[in-house]
Amino acid sequence: MSLRSRLTTAFLVVVLGPVLVGAVFVAAVMSHLADSRGEALANSAVTMVDSTLGTICERIQASAAAVALNYRNGDQENAVEMAQLLVDRAVVDGVVFSSLASVGTDPGMDIGAEAPQGSWVDCGETVAYAGTEPIVALGAQAEVQNADGSTSVFSAFREVDQEFLARLSRVADADLILQDARPAPIEVGSADAGRWDFTDTFLPLRIGTAATDVTPMYWTLAAMVFASAVCAVALATWLARSTTRPLAELSAAAERVAHGDLTVRVPVHGRDEVAHLAFAFNRMTAQTQSYVSALTASRDQMRGQLGRLGQTLTATLDLDRILEVILDTAMVTAGAEAGVIMLVDVDDADQLRERAGEGDLGITEPATIRIGEGIIGAIAAGGVPAHGRIVDGRFEGRRRADTEPDAHTIVAVPFSGRQPVDHEWSSGRQPVDHGRSTSRHSTELERGRPADGEYGGAPRTDAGVLGVLVLYNRIAGDDFEPGDVDTLKTFAGQASVAVENVLLHRHAERLSLTDPLTGLWNYRFMQTSLRREAERSRRYQRPSALLAIDLDRFKDVNDTYGHPVGDQVLAELARRVTAQIREVDLAFRHGGEEFMVLLPETDAAGAAVVAERLGKAVNARKFKVNDASGGRELNITVSIGIAVLGEHADTATGVLAAADEALYAAKAAGRDTWRVAVA
Numbered sequence: 001m002s003l004r005s006r007l008t009t010a011f012l013v014v015v016l017g018p019v020l021v022g023a024v025f026v027a028a029v030m031s032h033l034a035d036s037r038g039e040a041l042a043n044s045a046v047t048m049v050d051s052t053l054g055t056i057c058e059r060i061q062a063s064a065a066a067v068a069l070n071y072r073n074g075d076q077e078n079a080v081e082m083a084q085l086l087v088d089r090a091v092v093d094g095v096v097f098s099s100l101a102s103v104g105t106d107p108g109m110d111i112g113a114e115a116p117q118g119s120w121v122d123c124g125e126t127v128a129y130a131g132t133e134p135i136v137a138l139g140a141q142a143e144v145q146n147a148d149g150s151t152s153v154f155s156a157f158r159e160v161d162q163e164f165l166a167r168l169s170r171v172a173d174a175d176l177i178l179q180d181a182r183p184a185p186i187e188v189g190s191a192d193a194g195r196w197d198f199t200d201t202f203l204p205l206r207i208g209t210a211a212t213d214v215t216p217m218y219w220t221l222a223a224m225v226f227a228s229a230v231c232a233v234a235l236a237t238w239l240a241r242s243t244t245r246p247l248a249e250l251s252a253a254a255e256r257v258a259h260g261d262l263t264v265r266v267p268v269h270g271r272d273e274v275a276h277l278a279f280a281f282n283r284m285t286a287q288t289q290s291y292v293s294a295l296t297a298s299r300d301q302m303r304g305q306l307g308r309l310g311q312t313l314t315a316t317l318d319l320d321r322i323l324e325v326i327l328d329t330a331m332v333t334a335g336a337e338a339g340v341i342m343l344v345d346v347d348d349a350d351q352l353r354e355r356a357g358e359g360d361l362g363i364t365e366p367a368t369i370r371i372g373e374g375i376i377g378a379i380a381a382g383g384v385p386a387h388g389r390i391v392d393g394r395f396e397g398r399r400r401a402d403t404e405p406d407a408h409t410i411v412a413v414p415f416s417g418r419q420p421v422d423h424e425w426s427s428g429r430q431p432v433d434h435g436r437s438t439s440r441h442s443t444e445l446e447r448g449r450p451a452d453g454e455y456g457g458a459p460r461t462d463a464g465v466l467g468v469l470v471l472y473n474r475i476a477g478d479d480f481e482p483g484d485v486d487t488l489k490t491f492a493g494q495a496s497v498a499v500e501n502v503l504l505h506r507h508a509e510r511l512s513l514t515d516p517l518t519g520l521w522n523y524r525f526m527q528t529s530l531r532r533e534a535e536r537s538r539r540y541q542r543p544s545a546l547l548a549i550d551l552d553r554f555k556d557v558n559d560t561y562g563h564p565v566g567d568q569v570l571a572e573l574a575r576r577v578t579a580q581i582r583e584v585d586l587a588f589r590h591g592g593e594e595f596m597v598l599l600p601e602t603d604a605a606g607a608a609v610v611a612e613r614l615g616k617a618v619n620a621r622k623f624k625v626n627d628a629s630g631g632r633e634l635n636i637t638v639s640i641g642i643a644v645l646g647e648h649a650d651t652a653t654g655v656l657a658a659a660d661e662a663l664y665a666a667k668a669a670g671r672d673t674w675r676v677a678v679a
Helices: 003-072 076-088 162-172 215-258 273-315 319-334 374-382 440-447 482-513 523-540 554-561 563-579 604-619 652-668
Strands: 094-097 109-112 119-122 135-145 151-159 175-178 186-188 195-199 205-209 336-344 351-358 368-370 386-389 409-416 465-474 544-551 586-591 594-600 623-627 630-634 638-645 674-676
Touching (some): 003 076, 003 094, 003 135, 003 205, 003 215, 076 094, 076 109, 076 151, 162 175, 162 186, 319 336, 319 351, 319 465, 319 482, 351 465, 368 374, 374 409, 374 465, 386 482, 409 482, 465 482, 482 523, 523 594, 544 563, 544 604, 554 630, 563 586, 594 604, 652 674
Parallel strands (some): 119 135, 638 674
Antiparallel strands (some): 094 109, 094 151, 135 151, 175 205, 336 351, 351 368, 386 409, 409 465, 544 594, 586 594
């Protein structure tokens, strides 16, 4: 039996059962009410007949008494007149004087209708009629004792005939049959009345009242039950169909989903529970479809990321770019919402600094954290990967540091270098904060400053940690798994190799472009920078100044104290020069004791200000040096020549020659001064 049939049957049983029971109950009530109404009508008719007959008898008795009273008072004429008045007013049909002593009338005189012959019913008696003659009247007598000792009898009566019974029938609203000694009883009304009752209070009467016919009501009730049944069947069919049709659609859609069709949707009918089920099914299939699409896209994205990672590792030496690609690929593979790669800081080997970050970490500036502090610092200090859930800011007993993201789940893998390299590249100058640009080395070269601050210029030397790869908040709120740790180890290994390779390359590149003694750019890079700046000055018609700086009497320092002391003087001079120039300015060691400073976007007046400041910075404090005999302090001065591209020369060679001529002019002027080239 199908669900639709079961629902239809159940609905009909539930609906039609009470309807049929109610119909039977209503029919029984209707029958009982009809019987009760018939009995009430019959009782009312009997009561009305008895009451009417009693009233008539009272009037008859009163009439006889009134006539007799008038006669007793000796007013015989008044008695006759009273009798005539009562007849005229239809109180009685007639009055019979049985004996008269005066007024000149004959005994047995009748007033009104002639006294009928037959059985009279005496209104003063309550004995039931049992006579053998037909009843012809209702009568009453009144006797008067005459003076001569005789008795006069006055009889008032109402005739009991067809007309009398008809009036009585109208008053009682019933059919009447007088059952006396007549062979054929007098009938008033229909002989087939619905209900008959008998009364013999004054007259032996059968009283017939109309019975309540409930047959039409039964037919009406049957029609209503039939109509209800038809409506119930129609409604049950509609409800069963409207209920099972969405279920059938859901079943068919589920079958299609089972065969892999996630585009199927079922129509939503109305707002009932089945409609909610259809809506939930559609949302489930839509989300499943989106999940499948997301998984497919994630697979394709991971393939693309792996390809991108391979291309980046082989095609670029941009460390930040490589780290970003490694982080992106790790996040896609592990399904993380955010991540960060932190490397050991150049100036503080006990501090980690953020070098790549993705996702909403809640940190606006690159994060820094000391090794051993917080969650990341503890993982870096231990050198062991970890994963799990962060609860109330704590992970494995360690509280989250203020510079760490406020995340729910974490997986972190520390990584270290494999090839020891010395630290001798450090010039002692403060590293340049490169931010998070993916072209930071090219930016350094464009600014003309050596990248000696880049992670110390080369990889770490010992087996310590190079950095940490950290992922946060797995998508959909799940925890990271041990398999994610194994995956991150692979990317951490790639990150460590990338860091070592890039820094080794930068170290080699730096050695080829910088002076190993002073850390300034060398003569080779100076030529390149001057040519580029000369081209820019010609193109945009903007000035750029070149300062030629030479130590005064430096040969005497070498001859007196030796070349090691001279090297210390050169290194200190380089530090003082770089401390007085802008980030965009470039400082070079031209050779020996001669230095060059390129000032972009600077005219002769501006260059003179810089030259004056450099001269004061050199001779303001004595140079502290160390030799075999101990520490010394030397008075050092410099001479400076100034030339401007676009004013004194248009080429790199020309401006270099003009600056040298101005330098010679400064020396000729007594040294410890500056001069501007002659145009």
